[in-house]
Every structure is written in structure tokens, then in C-alpha cells.
Amino acid sequence: MANLKVKFCEVEFENPLVLASGVLGVTAASLKNVVKNGAGGVTTKSIWMEEHKGHANPTMFGTEHYFLNAVGLSDAGIEKAEQLFGEYGVPGERPAPLIASIVAGQASEFAGLAERIVTLQPDVIEVNISCPNVEDEMGLPFACDPMQAAHVTEVVRKKMDEVGSKIPVVVKLSPNVPNISRIAAACADAGADGFCAINTIGPGMAIDLTTRVPILKNKVGGLSGPAIKPIAVKMVHDIWKTTGLPVIGTGGVMTGEDAIEMMMAGATLVGVGTMVYYRDVGGFGEIAAEMNEWCEKEGVKDLSEIIGTVK
């Protein structure tokens, strides 16, 4: 049995597979169930300070090759998050590390939200500045502009320092940019401890031919699933090479070999979300077993050894 444990910003994970934000992350019970099924860590659905409605249905569907979603960041706000953290467990009593994904419409709002989130003691804070499904209401995501991305990072960093929190701050980046390295470098300079990449691609659109109506109620939605893996691998590598900071490599991971590939590109943790559609929730444990199998076959004793080893 290879050692699948990894350390991400000093936080220890039993294995590198973390549930990505937006999938099975509405309740503590659901997150615990994902851990029970083999995930090394879990991420909440993005948390707003106040209630945020999201889009009407259909909000998602899949095909063999891709998955499209526009949930629109629905959430009941910080009080519900407080409930969720209470039910998931305090640090030390958690089944696995809990990553809090946070989102806001204005850069300045991230400060107050970060301050509230810190009191819940998440193991990692993930700053979501890259959702492509709310552009009608919020404009281009912060993650599409280096200045704005850096500004949000700085706002959160300042607040963390002000309240004396050592909780690592990870910025979730968008692939929908000409040069992700520039964005990552700007966030790193502004005080990011790491990155999560990539958020969904696009947005894309799918049309029902009979009715000639876009299938998603929001008309457009973020692309995920098997097709996006090569883009994710490339961007994770760009970020890791440019900043040297740890990355949660997310995008199109369906198998143990996909996860290994993501780690070779530079990921320390591997985000897994859309996989649930293709393999169901038991896929977490299966992927971990497949990673172990690969390690044994290749004589890798400690999975951490392979991070960033692409030649």
C-alpha cells in the first residue's frame, strides 16, 4: 500500500481527492457521506453572506463527453453555513478537512465574509472569483482580470492578517483567460497561499433542436467533465510553474490515472466533482484505489513524490 497522504499548506489529507465546490455540498450530512465514500477532503458549495437565489431548472445535464451547469451559486447565506459547520464537526473531530468556498459580488464584501468564515475554522478557505454562470448579474468574473483578481486576494489576505488567522487562503481561478499564469502571479503577489484551478470553462450553450430553446434556463453554463481535463492539466501546470504555490488541480478527473496526471502537472490536491455523474459517489474510493494501484505498479511509495514531476 502506497502512502496516499498529502500535505496542502500544512493541512494533512488522507488522500489527495477533494470534493469540488458545487457538487453534493449543500449539507454537512452530504459532505460526510462523500468522505465516507473515500474523499480525502470536501469543499462546501460556495457560501454568500446573504441569501442568493440561483437559476431555475434545468440547471445541469451531461453527455458522454461533457457536462454543462448553471446552478447560479444558490445559497441561503452565512447562517446556514454556520449550521453546516456545526453539524460537520469542529477541527479535530472532522472526518476529513473541510474547505470553505466563499463568494461575493463586490471585492469589498469578501472582507466581511472572510471574517465570519474564519470563526467557523474551516481547514482551508477557497475564494471563488471565477464562476462563469452569473455574468448577467455580476459581470465578468474577477478572475478574468489580473488587477481585480489580485484586489480580491488582497482584501481577504488583509482581513486574515488583521484577525490573526493562519487558515490558508486559496484562490479559485478561471480557465477563461488568455494567460492564467499572469492572473496566478498577481494573486500570489497579493498574498494567496495556493490555488484551485480550474473552474468550469466557457460558458457554453446547448440547444434543444426540436424546440430550438437553450436547454439550461440560464441559456449558458460552465463546461466540465471528461473533455476539459487537458485544459485543466495544462493550466494547473502553468500556475504551479509560475508561482510554486500548491494547487488543487480540478477539471475532468474521472479515474486514478487522471488524478495522477493532475499531480504530475503540479497539483498537490485533486478536485473531483463532475465525476459523480459518471461514476457516482462511490467513485472517490475507487479512484483512490486506482491511484494506489498505479503507485504499486510504478514503485512509488509516497504519492507526494510525483507532484510536479512532468518533464
Place this chain on the structure above:
Amino acid sequence: MYQQNEKLDSRPKILPIKKIVKETETIWTFIFDYSKFAHLGSSKPGQFVMLWIPGVDENPFSIAYDDGKEFWLTIAKVGDATEKLFEMGEEAKVGIRGPFGTSYEFEKGDHLALLAGGYGAAPMYNVAVNALKEGCKVEMIVGARSADLLLYEERVKALGGDVTYHAATDDGSKGHKGYNTEVLEELLASDSLEGGPVTRVFACGPEVMMKKAAELAGRKGIPSAVSLERYMKCGIGVCGQCCMDDSGIRACKEGPVYDGAAALKLSEFGKYHRDSVGRKVEW
């Protein structure tokens, strides 16, 4: 020719409404012909589909009947999507995804008690039709506020002698005056029931009613199953919106049909559900 894997395609399939049957002023049954999509396989009783009103919204509905060529959905007019649906009329095109979720499982020769509250009569009719094919005997117990709101009575009675129809109304305008669970309790206690004692209880309707049904079956030492209804977005086990406390099961995937004894162990069963943003709401 290149063809994608159909099983992994959860895009809506567009079907015309073949026929509309008015049950009451605000509850209609929509009949769809889906022989074109026979490769999807027909549904099992208790399963649901997501019904898409193109450009408006999409909601889950239990299947009321399915013979492999056509299926029925009995729908109440309660909101944007259903209001639009009620305006559309026969031949209008809607989208269907599914069938999804678990189903009511019984054994050949079972004596089933089917407890239905309100619209729950529709999926219970589906169970009855299928159970009769397996040589089961059926006690159908339908509850409503008043006689005019009792659904599926004529259809159930038309199923023949192996089905007994029991009505319960709050105002006593038909059948037992009071809860349908009281009728169930009586049937379970009876030692002179034609066809022998009830061997299995299925319930579909208000959660408090289903909780009572599961408890009554448990006390009697017979198996039961209930139909979990939670706010759903995706219907395919991904979004996490319909997860239930505190095991985290998904109503769309591990449910909607769920073992009654196991449902009683769900801490939220009969107590609360969650709204579209995930906030707890007491029943």
C-alpha cells in the same frame, strides 16, 4: 456511424403531450407517447421523471402509469411551470429526463396495503397495476380533504376484484371520516381480511402520513416503503440539493422510494425539508 453513449446522455427528450385527462379543475393527467425512446427502458413504479417546460422550468413528477409505450403524469397546478403546462394543451412539446430513482419492490403474491394521500394516489395506482400482474392482492387506501378531491378512484376500481378501494376524507363526504392512516391501522389489526393479513405497506403522500405508515408497519413487523420528496435541481445525484439528514442520502438517487424503517432513522424525516437555497423548513 458515430453514436454517443445514450446512457450517459441526460439531455431532455422532447415528447408531445398525447392526451390530457382532467381529474379535477387543478389536477390533470398528462399522457405521453414515448415509444420513440423505448431504448431507455420503461420505468418501475415509484420512479420519477424531470418534466421540462422549455424556457420556463423543470420539476420532478412521479410516474402514474407506464406500459412501455406511453406513460402518465398526474400534475397539480401550483407554480410557474405547471401554470404554463396547463395552458399548453395537447400536442404541445415538453422535455422529459429519466426515469430516475428507486422503485417500490414487492414479491409475487404479496398482500399490499397502498396508502395514498392527495396526489400520492397516482404513483400508487402504478404500483397496483404492476402488483396485480404479479398475483398480489391490493388494499388501496386513498385520503383527501373531501370526496371531490379523491383521485384515481374509478381507475382503481376498474382494476378488478383483487383490489379493494378504501376512501378516507377529512369531512366524511366519502368513506372513513378522518385520516387514511386510521383505515390502515384497522386493516393491519384485522384478522379476517379477505386474502389474509397484509404483508407489506407502501405509502406516498404527506410526510407525516408516511411516517405514521412506516411506524404502523414496523409495529406489525412487516416491511414498508415510502416515497421521499425533496426539492430537486438535477435529478441525477450531483447537485446535493435533495440530500437528507443525517446520513446524507439523496432523495433522487437512493430514493425516492426508501425503506420505511430506514426512513424513520433519517433525522429530518417527518420534521423538515430544505428550500431551493438549502435552508431548513419545518413541515
